[in-house]
Amino acid sequence: MSSSQDLSKYFFLPSKLLGKKSKSFMFDIYIYHEEDKNISLDTKAHHRIQQEHLDGYSFLEGKGYKIAIAIAQKSICFLELGIHEKDLVFDDGVDGPDKELALNYVDQKAKFEKEIHEFDFTKAWKSSLRTNNYEQVIAMAKKEIFCFPLNVSMTVSNARMLSQFLEKDNVNNRIISVTYYFAKMLGITGYEELSDLICAAFFKDLGTLFLNYGFENVPVETLDRSLQVDYFKHPKISLFLLKKSGIELSEQCFKIIEQHHETPDGAGFPAGLVGASVVSLSQLLGVVDQFFRFLGGHVTKNKLSHQDILSLWEKGQNPQGMKTYQEEMAKQFSGFLKSSA
Numbered sequence: 001m002s003s004s005q006d007l008s009k010y011f012f013l014p015s016k017l018l019g020k021k022s023k024s025f026m027f028d029i030y031i032y033h034e035e036d037k038n039i040s041l042d043t044k045a046h047h048r049i050q051q052e053h054l055d056g057y058s059f060l061e062g063k064g065y066k067i068a069i070a071i072a073q074k075s076i077c078f079l080e081l082g083i084h085e086k087d088l089v090f091d092d093g094v095d096g097p098d099k100e101l102a103l104n105y106v107d108q109k110a111k112f113e114k115e116i117h118e119f120d121f122t123k124a125w126k127s128s129l130r131t132n133n134y135e136q137v138i139a140m141a142k143k144e145i146f147c148f149p150l151n152v153s154m155t156v157s158n159a160r161m162l163s164q165f166l167e168k169d170n171v172n173n174r175i176i177s178v179t180y181y182f183a184k185m186l187g188i189t190g191y192e193e194l195s196d197l198i199c200a201a202f203f204k205d206l207g208t209l210f211l212n213y214g215f216e217n218v219p220v221e222t223l224d225r226s227l228q229v230d231y232f233k234h235p236k237i238s239l240f241l242l243k244k245s246g247i248e249l250s251e252q253c254f255k256i257i258e259q260h261h262e263t264p265d266g267a268g269f270p271a272g273l274v275g276a277s278v279v280s281l282s283q284l285l286g287v288v289d290q291f292f293r294f295l296g297g298h299v300t301k302n303k304l305s306h307q308d309i310l311s312l313w314e315k316g317q318n319p320q321g322m323k324t325y326q327e328e329m330a331k332q333f334s335g336f337l338k339s340s341a
């Protein structure tokens with residue numbers, strides 16, 4: 001029996017809070033499925049529920065279903081189960097360190113939110129550019145991503161889980177954190193889009209691990225042509241490995257990974273896509289990726305300064321076979337850099 005599909009009239013209840021004994025509840029129990037956004041009435045109030053039925057709820061949770069209760073019956077539900085708002089924490093079915101994080105989620109979130117509210121990214125970014133130390137930006141990105149909601153999608157949950165690795169001030173963590181803040185500065189605030197970017201930034205270069213040279217320590221322009229051709233394949237290899245692993249990421253996240261070196265003028269790789277076929281989130285990640293890789297000496301023989309990079313982007317120069325950006329996203333990032341100088 002279908003009910004109204006207005007989700008704002010319901011809240012989700014972790015199945016474990018219903019307990020394990022046969023009983024009847026004074027509230028109606030609905031079942032919600034994430035994929036088709038459908039809510040159906042499962043058990044009317046005062047109807048006896050057997051223990052097998054309660055176990056079934058737990059099983060369904062692992063399959064992407066959720067128990068939903070009408071907001072109108074929230075007080076009676078909380079009273080009868082003896083629970084509070086802070087108990088409505090889902091562990092996303094994830095084991096390991098993230099499960100522990102989820103259990104502390106409400107307390108930690110409350111603590112971090114004040115810090116996040118007071119954090120001035122522009123000020124921290126200016127300091128990072130000046131001192132070449134990004135520890136504060138990385139640490140705050142870690143806290144902000146940790147506070148993402150628990151029950152939006154698997155990509156959002158994966159972004160939360162990956163945030164625990166934002167520790168060291170290295171080139172990858174710089175790219176992930178600054179991509180996140182740059183996206184926010186461009187007005188991207190949806191958890192799903194931000195998480196698509198975060199997960200893509202984490203996994204985009206996975207494929208380089210399978211290339212037969214020490215990519216991280218060798219500037220790409222110094223590789224001979226055959227190794228460069230290998231290097232140009234890494235987005236496809238990353239995609240292949242991730243899909244093979246079965247990790248649940250959105251199609252948009254996979255697309256960002258596949259396209260993170262494509263540029264709208266067709267000079268990127270691996271496919272040389274043109275124009276709008278390069279999605280804007282791929283360009284966003286690509287620009288930040290290129291900035292830090294130029295800065296760290298991962299592309300050219302010598303490390304480039306901020307000014308060198310700005311100058312290359314403005315002229316659209318193409319140093320020794322490596323593509324630079326002269327696109328809208330690079331202009332946005334250049335403007336962001338200049339205003340922080």
Ligand SMILES: [Fe+2]
Binds near residue numbers: 204234235260
């Ligand atoms: Fe890459």
